[in-house]
Amino acid sequence: MKCTRCKEPAEVKLRAHNSAFCRACFLFFFERRVARAIDHEKMFVRSSRILVAVSGGKDSLALWDVLASEGYQTVGFHLALGIGGYSQRSRERCESFAEKHGLELSVHALADEGLAIPEIVSATRRPACSACGTIKRHYFDAAALELGCDVIATGHNLDDEAARLLGNVLHWQTEYLARQKPVIQPRHEKFVRKVKPLYLTSEFETATYAFMKRIDYVVEECPNAVGASQLDYKAVLDRLENTSPGTKAGFVRDFMVRGSRAFEAPATERADTGGTCAGCGMPAFGTLCSFCSLRAEVDRKLALRTRSVSPAVTE
Ligand code: SF4
Numbered sequence: 001m002k003c004t005r006c007k008e009p010a011e012v013k014l015r016a017h018n019s020a021f022c023r024a025c026f027l028f029f030f031e032r033r034v035a036r037a038i039d040h041e042k043m044f045v046r047s048s049r050i051l052v053a054v055s056g057g058k059d060s061l062a063l064w065d066v067l068a069s070e071g072y073q074t075v076g077f078h079l080a081l082g083i084g085g086y087s088q089r090s091r092e093r094c095e096s097f098a099e100k101h102g103l104e105l106s107v108h109a110l111a112d113e114g115l116a117i118p119e120i121v122s123a124t125r126r127p128a129c130s131a132c133g134t135i136k137r138h139y140f141d142a143a144a145l146e147l148g149c150d151v152i153a154t155g156h157n158l159d160d161e162a163a164r165l166l167g168n169v170l171h172w173q174t175e176y177l178a179r180q181k182p183v184i185q186p187r188h189e190k191f192v193r194k195v196k197p198l199y200l201t202s203e204f205e206t207a208t209y210a211f212m213k214r215i216d217y218v219v220e221e222c223p224n225a226v227g228a229s230q231l232d233y234k235a236v237l238d239r240l241e242n243t244s245p246g247t248k249a250g251f252v253r254d255f256m257v258r259g260s261r262a263f264e265a266p267a268t269e270r271a272d273t274g275g276t277c278a279g280c281g282m283p284a285f286g287t288l289c290s291f292c293s294l295r296a297e298v299d300r301k302l303a304l305r306t307r308s309v310s311p312a313v314t315e
């Protein structure tokens with residue numbers, strides 16, 4: 001097998017692109033693909049200060065690596081979720097990556113404020129990923145504001161986007177379909193744009209990039225991912241991709257080009273930006289934003305529990 005670009009022996013075959021590459025040409029191909037997504041979707045420019053949300057996994061660290069080596073101004077942000085050893089190892093990978101490359105990293109640990117994911121789940125009985133999603137959105141937005149960033153970049157890859165699209169279509173989640181884009185524009189002056197530079201880059205390609213660049217990432221999945229329907233959708237899409245390479249890329253790209261606008265809300269609805277949260281000062285549609293409502297629910301339920309287990313007061 002020869003490299004499609006330079007005809008030297010190839011190291012990796014990409015069926016979806018009908019190509020094979022040697023190491024140097026794969027890295028060139030990968031970086032150019034990410035650069036094209038950034039430019040084509042006008043995600044950010046050279047002067048932008050980019051908050052890269054890093055989990056410690058291959059996708060977000062590969063993204064940080066590409067952006068930093070392309071000379072973009074980045075600051076990593078890691079939200080330590082407090083999910084036992086998994087979170088500990090994830091944080092260590094982010095810290096050692098930042099140290100090795102001399103990059104700025106900000107870490108916020110949920111456990112420091114009594115909001116670790118397992119505690120929230122135990123207090124509220126909410127599904128872990130739903131609570132986690134609310135919390136991540138809040139802290140990413142707040143970190144961008146605090147660290148003076150113009151844009152938040154996440155490591156969602158093609159497989160994530162295809163699985164999410166399939167799930168949204170299967171359940172006709174029209175509101176989510178309207179917001180499934182590589183660039184989400186802010187709806188409030190305290191929010192910044194959110195972008196996904198890897199949205200057309202497959203999980204296999206990011207893993208290959210991380211391997212070739214010797215990025216030390218956390219390999220294990222979050223224990224809460226087990227049983228998530230997202231994994232079933234990924235398995236179905238893998239089977240389709242296997243019989244017809246390029247299916248995932250076509251599904252996602254064609255949706256963005258042809259399908260997405262059918263779900264867009266009218267301009268009048270988009271203009272509704274809500275007010276300010278009484279708890280944290282971030283934008284909110286009610287008195288409290290969804291993060292502060294969650295926090296209030298946790299506090300209330302923990303207080304109830306403490307009261308019910310306290311011994312009766314006697315004179
Ligand atoms: S699997 Fe769920 S709990 Fe774990 S990091 Fe992802 S969203 Fe959070």
Ligand SMILES: [Zn+2]
Nearest residue numbers: 003006022025
């Ligand atoms: Zn080559």
Ligand SMILES: [Zn+2]
Nearest residue numbers: 277280289292
């Ligand atoms: Zn709030």
